[in-house]
Amino acid sequence: MSNNSVFIEKLRSSGLRPTRQRLQICKLLFDRQNTFHFSIQGLSKMIVNQHKEKKVSLATVYNTINAFKQKGYLKEISINSDKTYFDTNTSNHHHFFNESTNELIDLDNSEVGKIDIRKKIPGKKINSIEVIVKIANSN
Amino acid sequence: MSNNSVFIEKLRSSGLRPTRQRLQICKLLFDRQNTFHFSIQGLSKMIVNQHKEKKVSLATVYNTINAFKQKGYLKEISINSDKTYFDTNTSNHHHFFNESTNELIDLDNSEVGKIDIRKKIPGKKINSIEVIVKIANSN
DNA sequence: CAATAATTTATAATGATTCTAAAGTAGTGT
DNA sequence: ACACTACTTTAGAATCATTATAAATTATTG
CATH class of the missing domain: 1.10.10.10 (Winged helix-like DNA-binding domain superfamily/Winged helix DNA-binding domain)
Structure with a gap:
């Protein structure tokens, strides 16, 4: 408590x-x-x-x-x-989404290699980068 | 035509x-x-x-x-x-999302470095990896 | 403790999406 | 070309998530 x-x-x-x-x-x-x-x-x-x-x-x-x-x-x-899902984990991180069960699993920032965005949009800055890895049973 | x-x-x-x-x-x-x-x-x-x-x-x-x-x-x-947006581009690619204008911009697979997912979920296989880069005016 | 402003609540309103059932149309066989 | 059957279209109803409303309740401040 x-x-x-x-x-x-x-x-x-x-x-x-x-x-x-x-x-x-x-x-x-x-x-x-x-x-x-x-x-x-x-x-x-x-x-x-x-x-x-x-x-x-x-x-x-x-x-x-x-x-x-x-x-x-x-x-x-x-x-x-x-x-719409919410997450009480507000740290910088990503997600697995199990398409069979509709379940979300955290994917820590440290568990994803650096994401290299090579395209620039003039006059814009990057606010966030979100990765969603969709998974399913591998049979 | x-x-x-x-x-x-x-x-x-x-x-x-x-x-x-x-x-x-x-x-x-x-x-x-x-x-x-x-x-x-x-x-x-x-x-x-x-x-x-x-x-x-x-x-x-x-x-x-x-x-x-x-x-x-x-x-x-x-x-x-x-x-909900749809995309007639069905190739493997990602997106910028302009949060100021609600506009979507394609981000080619070749414009993103290899995405290295280091966490494995036992018994599951990866169906897809989607990256969304949220952008805004850089003032 | 009283006065004021914020909050809660049930319900209505909205907006996206799906369902329904009647009227219309395409495909198939003749 | 014609008729039959199954698939489509459509307007409107139904549903579901979310937001707005307005009256009753509650927190804060003095």
């Missing part, structure tokens, strides 16, 4: 007041050993499953996650059109 | 009968010098703008594009959650 003040600070720095609902979301997202991937729907189900506290409306989940995303406390991962 | 028989074959091999609507879509997609990126909504507007022939319903556009995607005549590109 990590310190609430960490979460309160995370919320404040994202421009949000700490409320029961937002703190519950923080606990689910950040009070854990390993980073993880989730969808809004999945996160919402996790909240319902806890059912220790009262429910949190979908709108609040969206608002909170979007604020965290903007602040950089969460990363959005786009794999295919039909699902 | 390219030969219709090419389009008819493309449709047939995708499991679709050649119809006026589908041929019109083929012309827009494949009867051009350079490959290009489009969204369903954008393609639909292109069809309306031609207004030489009768309109094509959205459902037909979706059906046809999905069949081409499955057959591999089109590639789907996932950049962010709110837009």
Whole structure:
């Protein structure tokens, strides 16, 4: 059980007041050993499953996650059109996507060789480089 | 003006009968010098703008594009959650995404150094490796 | 503790995509 | 050319994710 003040600070720095609902979301997202991937729907189900506290409306989940995303406390991962995933691992890294199971697996920056982009676009700078490695059962 | 028989074959091999609507879509997609990126909504507007022939319903556009995607005549590109793009360039390549303008630019395979994935997932094989380079104005 | 501004919530609105069922069209055999 | 069958098209309905709304609730500040 990590310190609430960490979460309160995370919320404040994202421009949000700490409320029961937002703190519950923080606990689910950040009070854990390993980073993880989730969808809004999945996160919402996790909240319902806890059912220790009262429910949190979908709108609040969206608002909170979007604020965290903007602040950089969460990363959005786009794999295919039909699902939006978020990642509590905000470090510079990439992903495997298992097309058989729709599962995401982290691919550390150190596990990918330097990516050499040889084409320059005049007047533009590179914001980020994202690699998605799609995998499937090898039979 | 390219030969219709090419389009008819493309449709047939995708499991679709050649119809006026589908041929019109083929012309827009494949009867051009350079490959290009489009969204369903954008393609639909292109069809309306031609207004030489009768309109094509959205459902037909979706059906046809999905069949081409499955057959591999089109590639789907996932950049962010709110837009699905397609690419008539089905060769192995990557993309720049201009976050200021929401514009996609091809990044040829030859313009990216070899991508070295050092992590192996047991029992899985790599289907594809996709690189997205997000760019913006460099001020 | 009261006043104010932010928040939560259920529900409505929106937008993309898929489904449906009736009307239209292509392919096949004659 | 004709008719039959199966596939298509279409408008509109249905669905799903996400965002907007507006009234009731709650946090903050003095």
